[in-house]
Amino acid sequence: MPMQLNRDDLIRAYRSMATIRRFEERVQEEFSKGGIPGFVHLYAGEEASAVGVCQHLGPKDYIASTHRGHGHSIAKGCDVGGMMKELFAKQGGLCGGKGGSMHIADLDQGMLGANGIVGGGPPLVVGAALTAKTLGNGHVAVCFSGDGASNQGTTFEALNMAVVLKLPAIFVFENNQYGEGTGFSYHCGSRDIAGRAAGFGLPAVKVNGDNFFEVHEAAHEAIERARSGGGPSAIEVDTCRFYGHHSGDAQLYRGKDEVKNLREQRDCLKHFRTRVSEAALLEADALDAVDAEVAALVDRAIVDARAAESPDASELLTHVYVSY
Amino acid sequence: MPLKSIRQALNEALAQEMRRDPTIIVIGEDVAGGAGSDGQRDAYGGVLGVTKGLIGEFGEARVIDTPITESAIMGAAAGAAVTGLRPVAELMFSDFFGVCFDQIFNQAAKFRYMFGGKAKTPLVIRTMIGAGRSAAAQHSQSPYGIFTAVPGLKCVVPSNAYDAKGLLIQAIRDDDPVIFCEHKLMYDLRAEVPDEPYTIPFGEANVVRDGNDVTVVALARMVHYAMTAADELSKDGIEIELIDPRTTSPLDEDTILESVERTGRLVIVDEATPRCSIATDIAALVADKAFAALKAPIRRVTAPHTPVPFAPDLEKLYIPSPEKIAAAVREVYGYGR
Numbered sequence: 001m002p003m004q005l006n007r008d009d010l011i012r013a014y015r016s017m018a019t020i021r022r023f024e025e026r027v028q029e030e031f032s033k034g035g036i037p038g039f040v041h042l043y044a045g046e047e048a049s050a051v052g053v054c055q056h057l058g059p060k061d062y063i064a065s066t067h068r069g070h071g072h073s074i075a076k077g078c079d080v081g082g083m084m085k086e087l088f089a090k091q092g093g094l095c096g097g098k099g100g101s102m103h104i105a106d107l108d109q110g111m112l113g114a115n116g117i118v119g120g121g122p123p124l125v126v127g128a129a130l131t132a133k134t135l136g137n138g139h140v141a142v143c144f145s146g147d148g149a150s151n152q153g154t155t156f157e158a159l160n161m162a163v164v165l166k167l168p169a170i171f172v173f174e175n176n177q178y179g180e181g182t183g184f185s186y187h188c189g190s191r192d193i194a195g196r197a198a199g200f201g202l203p204a205v206k207v208n209g210d211n212f213f214e215v216h217e218a219a220h221e222a223i224e225r226a227r228s229g230g231g232p233s234a235i236e237v238d239t240c241r242f243y244g245h246h247s248g249d250a251q252l253y254r255g256k257d258e259v260k261n262l263r264e265q266r267d268c269l270k271h272f273r274t275r276v277s278e279a280a281l282l283e284a285d286a287l288d289a290v291d292a293e294v295a296a297l298v299d300r301a302i303v304d305a306r307a308a309e310s311p312d313a314s315e316l317l318t319h320v321y322v323s324y
Numbered sequence: 325m326p327l328k329s330i331r332q333a334l335n336e337a338l339a340q341e342m343r344r345d346p347t348i349i350v351i352g353e354d355v356a357g358g359a360g361s362d363g364q365r366d367a368y369g370g371v372l373g374v375t376k377g378l379i380g381e382f383g384e385a386r387v388i389d390t391p392i393t394e395s396a397i398m399g400a401a402a403g404a405a406v407t408g409l410r411p412v413a414e415l416m417f418s419d420f421f422g423v424c425f426d427q428i429f430n431q432a433a434k435f436r437y438m439f440g441g442k443a444k445t446p447l448v449i450r451t452m453i454g455a456g457r458s459a460a461a462q463h464s465q466s467p468y469g470i471f472t473a474v475p476g477l478k479c480v481v482p483s484n485a486y487d488a489k490g491l492l493i494q495a496i497r498d499d500d501p502v503i504f505c506e507h508k509l510m511y512d513l514r515a516e517v518p519d520e521p522y523t524i525p526f527g528e529a530n531v532v533r534d535g536n537d538v539t540v541v542a543l544a545r546m547v548h549y550a551m552t553a554a555d556e557l558s559k560d561g562i563e564i565e566l567i568d569p570r571t572t573s574p575l576d577e578d579t580i581l582e583s584v585e586r587t588g589r590l591v592i593v594d595e596a597t598p599r600c601s602i603a604t605d606i607a608a609l610v611a612d613k614a615f616a617a618l619k620a621p622i623r624r625v626t627a628p629h630t631p632v633p634f635a636p637d638l639e640k641l642y643i644p645s646p647e648k649i650a651a652a653v654r655e656v657y658g659y660g661r
Contacts, residue, residue, distance in 0.1 A: 062407060096440030103438040112406065113439065117430050123399015124431060130400050131407040134349060134385060141403075154426070157396035164391055319441035320475050322499035324527075324574050 005216075010282055011290065013055055013212060017047040017269055019080060019294040020071040024243070026298050027070070027087060031247045035306060036087050040101045043071030045242040048268035049174050050075035052215025053142060053235075056223045062110045062128040062141040064121035066174075068241075069104055069114025072144050077109045084301035090308035097311040098319065118179075119152025121145060122171065126158045129167035129232070140168040140226040148179030150193045159200040159234070168226035170219070171197060171234040174209070176241045181253040197234035209239030210268045213275065240266050325516035330482070330506070333489035333517045334374045334450075338412065340521045341496045342382050345410060348496060350375055351388040352397055352414030352450075359389040371416055372452070372511050394424035398449065402432035402501070405447035410496060417463045418451040418505060421470070432501045433476030447501040448492075453481075454507040454545060454595060455632045455643050464632035464639075466544070466596040471503040472572040473600070478502045478526060479573040483547040485515040487570055490524030497523065507544045527574035531583075535563030538653050539583040541606055542568060542593040550593055552646035553653065562657050564591075572602050580606060581614050588619035589656045593649050598626040620659035623652040 005013070024044040031040055043050070046068070054063065054075035065072040073083055078094060086093030087101050094106050105113035112128060115121050125143035132139040149155055150173050162169040173193045177184045190196050198204040203225070207214045215237055222233035240262045244251045251259070276282040328336070342348045356379035357368030369376025379387040390397050394415060401413035415421060421428065428449065435443035455464040471479045478500055482488040488506070495502040532547060533554055542550040547568045554564045565583050569576055584590050590610055594603035603624040610622060625644045633639050 064403075094440070095438060095442070098440050099438040103434075105435075105439045105442070107406070107439065107442050112403070113435070115431075117426055120426060120431055123396050123427050124403035124406075126396055127400040127403020127405070127409075127411075128407045130349075130351075130388075130404045131409050134347075134404070134409055141407075154395045154399065157393045158399065160391060161393055161396035161400060165388065319437045321478070322436070322444055324478075324500075 007282065009055070010276055011286065013051055014272060014282070014287060015290050015294060016051045016075050017212070017272065018290055019297065020044070020047045020050065020074045021269055022294050022298045023070055023074060023080065026302055028243060028247055030302055037089050038100050038102070040087065040247045041067040041245065042241070042243040042247055043068050045262065045266070045268070046174055046176060046209060046239045047071055048212040048215050048272070049172065049209050049237040049239055050144070052212050053172055053219040055216060056219055057110070057140070057142065059108070059110050060137070061139050062112055062125070064112045064125045064128070064141070064143045065114045066121065066144055066146050066149065067102055067114060067116065067118070068146065070101070073104055073106065073111055073114070076111045078106045078111055080297055081301045081304055084305040085308050088305040088308070089310065090305055091311055092308050096315060098315065119145070119149040119154040122149070122155045122158030125169050125171070126161050126167060129162065129169035130165065132168050133165070138227055140170060140223055142170045142172060144172050144174060146179065147173060147175040147177065147184050147188060147193060150196070151179070151187060156200070159197055159202065162232035163201045166231040169232040170222045170226055171232065173197070173234065173236045174239050175236055176239050178241070178245065178253070180245045183253070194234060194236035197236070202232045202234055204234035204236070206236045206238065209237040210266045210271050212268060212272050325518060327514045328485050328517040329512050329514050330485045330488045331372065331374055331511040333485040334492055334506070335376065336517070337489045337492040337521070338375065338378060339381065341493055342378065342386065347408065348410045348412065349386045349388060349404070350378055350412050350414070351390060351401060353390055353392050353416055355414055356387050356389050370414060372508065374450070374511070375414070394420050395427055398424040398427035399431065401447050401449070402427050402445060405432065405445045405501070406435055406443050410446045412448045412450060412496060415449050415451040418453045418467050419462050419465045421467060428477070428501070429474055433474050437476060444499045445501050446499045448495045448504055449502070450504045450506060452508045453505045454509055455639055456509045458634055458636050458639060460634040461631035466505070468503070468505050468572055469596050469601040469605070472602060472605070476501065477573060478571065479505065480526070480571050481505045481543045482570060483544050483568050485513060485517050487524060487530065489517050490522050491570060493521055494523040494526060498526070505544070510545055524570070526571045527576050528570070529576035529579040530568045530570055531565065531579065532568050533564065533566040535565040536587060537562050538564045538589040538591060538657050539580070539587045540564045540566050540591045540593060540649070540653065541580055542566065543572070543602065544595065546593040546595055546644060549644060549646045550649055553649040556646070556650050557653055562653060564653060577609055580610065584610050584614045585617045588617050589659070590618070590622045591649065591652045591656055592622070592624050593644055594624065594626045595643060596627060597629050598624060599629055601626065620656045623656050625649050625652045
């Protein structure tokens with residue numbers, strides 16, 4: 001097993017991935033029932049990416065996220081109860097119910113926000129990395145983007161600027177094969193995000209996102225390079241999503257049995273369980289206990305979120321400015 | 325008190341603030357100039373010399389030359405601001421907001437609200453506005469009305485060197501994102517400017533000239549054109565009260581309304597185009613809140629609803645003139661008499 005992950009590390013990784021999976025599956029159910037306003041974009045299927053990267057980060061390291069931000073938030077340490085309340089637009093939500101799923105953020109955990117703009121995050125991560133470099137505090141900034149954002153001009157500008165200023169930034173492209181409902185093989189001219197990133201002059205690798213350990217290893221190398229002053233890197237994670245672009249997407253663009261096959265063949269949690277069991281690192285009982293624990297955590301978060309109050313009407317006018 | 329140009333006043337404000345606070349950085353295209361070349365470092369010091377000399381004192385880590393990459397500059401500044409720096413980013417020409425507005429409009433301006441009050445984004449974007457140099461349609465606009473319309477942004481439009489220094493220091497110390505508009509024809513305009521640092525609060529208009537006949541509200545270069553008109557009008561016994569709001573967001577509504585309550589007559593002068601503009605906004609404000617005081621229709625003297633033309637003769641027609649301002653004041657002054 002690479003990286004000499006100890007038992008606690010493995011449990012922590014599995015707990016994080018399992019929490020994301022449970023969170024997204026329950027959000028899908030609750031969204032269908034009603035009660036979650038707006039749009040939610042679910043991360044199930046991609047857990048190994050967020051967790052494989054964020055395992056190397058502390059609360060003072062920064063991440064920027066995408067529309068599909070629940071997984072990154074959980075992996076970065078955001079409170080699941082506060083997240084669920086935010087999705088339900090309730091008091092006590094991470095953003096007081098004023099951001100919602102698409103803008104979920106927690107600066108105390110270094111989570112600079114999901115982003116409603118595809119390609120909105122990369123320039124911001126350049127800035128967070130510039131802060132780290134200027135203050136010389138050894139922190140790094142990670143930008144999660146989808147394959148869709150890999151085509152945005154802001155992404156190209158950010159990659160170049162990170163190289164020019166030699167910033168401690170890591171650009172993780174989660175290639176789930178779809179930009180909304182348009183396939184990767186159509187929308188990405190070179191069909192090679194890592195190769196395109198490398199063209200900007202930074203080390204770029206492609207990893208299998210079904211394999212937590214592969215993501216973890218690549219992220220370790222990139223993050224250590226950034227921390228030690230070696231500049232930015234890019235990682236393309238080949239992954240898949242088990243739900244549509246957003247919850248409620250009829251997914252007419254998918255092939256027959258595509259999702260069924262993905263769930264059977266490309267489930268990064270199943271892959272993790274198999275690996276750690278075969279290597280006799282964790283027993284099934286321990287993993288089952290984690291599943292039960294996170295199920296209870298997420299289920300309680302939903303009960304609490306449903307019971308919580310909506311924001312007070314006075315909140316409409318607060319937090320536009322620090323002072324005005 | 326020493327006379328200084330707006331260029332000198334801004335440079336002094338930046339240098340004094342950077343000495344005070346090591347988290348302040350300056351970032352933009354050619355803010356020093358000469359990076360990666362065989363010639364001089366600090367070759368430009370900003371295309372109009374505002375940031376000249378800063379790299380010598382503060383070094384490359386705090387005076388950061390970037391590629392021509394406005395989205396990355398604005399995003400870097402927004403991301404740095406929300407994580408602990410106080411960046412002063414330069415958007416060379418305000419017209420260029422068209423290529424990078426997402427980072428300002430959807431990101432920096434909205435962090436605090438979207439994140440439930442947890443974010444502070446102490447960001448200053450210095451940018452050039454104004455027609456009059458035949459720089460044509462993509463280097464001559466005054467889009468402060470667009471910035472003003474965005475909740476979460478503040479917008480500063482100084483008209484003289486004293487205000488420029490005090491407002492820039494205020495902008496740097498402010499915890500919200502501020503767009504700081506500098507008129508490209510005014511950098512050499514001199515005024516008495518104290519050597520020591522000082523601030524001018526946002527949302528406090530300057531009453532440039534007292535008068536009881538007609539209230540005139542003007543910004544930036546138009547303040548000076550309105551003063552020229554005022555001298556002419558005074559010869560005929562018409563005394564305008566000239567108000568320079570100095571900041572369009574926040575806007576000092578009280579000073580404008582109190583003046584109109586007294587004069588009953590209002591002319592607004594604005595170098596920007598008239599639709600959904602500052603001039604229109606102030607007209608609506610007064611129609612809303614001081615209708616009973618009005619003795620004449622409100623008149624707006626603005627650019628036409630066109631792009632900025634290149635030909636010098638056309639550009640002269642585009643920009644409001646002292647003559648047009650005086651004519652509007654006379655019309656409003658004479659209404660109903």
